[in-house]
Amino acid sequence: xxxxxxxxxKKPPKTSRAFLLKLKLRSHPTFLCVVRGALEPLMESLGxxxxxxxxxxxxxxxxxxxxxxxxxxxxxxxxxxVYCNRLERRANGRSQQGVEILLYDCGPAxxxxxxxxxxxxxxxxxxxxxHIIRGSMDAVEYTRAGRLNRLRLVKYVGVSKxxxxxxxxxxx
Amino acid sequence: xxxxxxxxxxxxxxxVTGNIDMANSPEVRKALxxxxxxxxxxxxxxxxxxxEYIDSSGVASLIEGLKASxxxxxxFILFGLNESAREVLKISRLLKLFEIYxxxxxxxxx
Numbered sequence: 001x002x003x004x005x006x007x008x009x010k011k012p013p014k015t016s017r018a019f020l021l022k023l024k025l026r027s028h029p030t031f032l033c034v035v036r037g038a039l040e041p042l043m044e045s046l047g048x049x050x051x052x053x054x055x056x057x058x059x060x061x062x063x064x065x066x067x068x069x070x071x072x073x074x075x076x077x078x079x080x081x082v083y084c085n086r087l088e089r090r091a092n093g094r095s096q097q098g099v100e101i102l103l104y105d106c107g108p109a110x111x112x113x114x115x116x117x118x119x120x121x122x123x124x125x126x127x128x129x130x131h132i133i134r135g136s137m138d139a140v141e142y143t144r145a146g147r148l149n150r151l152r153l154v155k156y157v158g159v160s161k162x163x164x165x166x167x168x169x170x171x172x
Numbered sequence: 173x174x175x176x177x178x179x180x181x182x183x184x185x186x187x188v189t190g191n192i193d194m195a196n197s198p199e200v201r202k203a204l205x206x207x208x209x210x211x212x213x214x215x216x217x218x219x220x221x222x223x224e225y226i227d228s229s230g231v232a233s234l235i236e237g238l239k240a241s242x243x244x245x246x247x248f249i250l251f252g253l254n255e256s257a258r259e260v261l262k263i264s265r266l267l268k269l270f271e272i273y274x275x276x277x278x279x280x281x282x
Contacts, residue, residue, distance in 0.1 A: 029193065029194040030195050032193050032195060032227075033191060033193070033195070036191075036225065050255070051255075051259075054259060055259075057225075058227075058259070058260060058263075061193070061225075062227060062228055065193070065194045065227060065228070065229070068194065069194070128228040131263065131264060132227075132228055132260065132263055
């Protein structure tokens with residue numbers, strides 16, 4: 001067996017994506033159930049288990065709620081775009097299926113230094129959304145894209161760490 | 173979402189049907205606080221058998237109900253949670269905080 005050259009780096013996984021769905025909605029809370037209703041059968045068709053499917057719906061629902069509440073300050077007629085892409089990650093000869101959900105809104109730029117989930121040992125209402133998003137998805141990334149906020153949520157089939165786990169945010 | 177109240181002996185049971193999310197969680201909060209604070213019900217039981225989904229704003233309403241019940245010395249009980257509702261409470265580390273039963277008979281038992 002040949003030894004690896006010291007400078008030889010492990011190849012990053014190759015990820016390919018294919019467009020699945022785009023939803024354009026207004027920032028009215030009644031549309032939350034529309035997003036959930038659209039995602040559930042789609043995620044099922046991608047091979048996610050029931051628990052993974054519920055996690056994805058929970059993560060996306062909380063993220064869209066956050067846009068409505070914080071980015072648009074409860075203004076009900078602002079635009080939100082939801083894109084779903086199928087992901088396929090190849091590493092070490094193995095293929096892994098997943099989904100990438102991109103949320104775009106036109107609200108002011110988010111100061112990421114001020115985004116902090118509250119400690120869970122505090123028993124009080126509010127501030128749980130971020131915990132739920134992070135605990136439900138495999139990756140959560142925020143970027144400012146021109147005049148848009150972009151939130152990228154990723155979940156892979158069979159990677160679930162179980163309910164209550166809080167995976168580190170990891171760029172793909 | 174629909175919410176209605178009925179009484180069995182000392183317990184007030186709030187039957188909720190539908191999803192509890194940002195669109196309607198204020199209604200759940202209002203109904204809970206009305207029973208606990210205004211009507212001073214000694215035991216308020218939330219029937220979640222027909223609730224498919226609860227988001228963080230719904231969880232916040234439940235926490236408010238729990239806090240109000242502690243302040244007024246009453247009991248606040250949940251029953252009929254599906255997997256989704258249990259998971260959102262677990263992920264929020266609140267599952268053990270609430271008094272939760274599988275069915276109504278257990279929830280209203282003395």
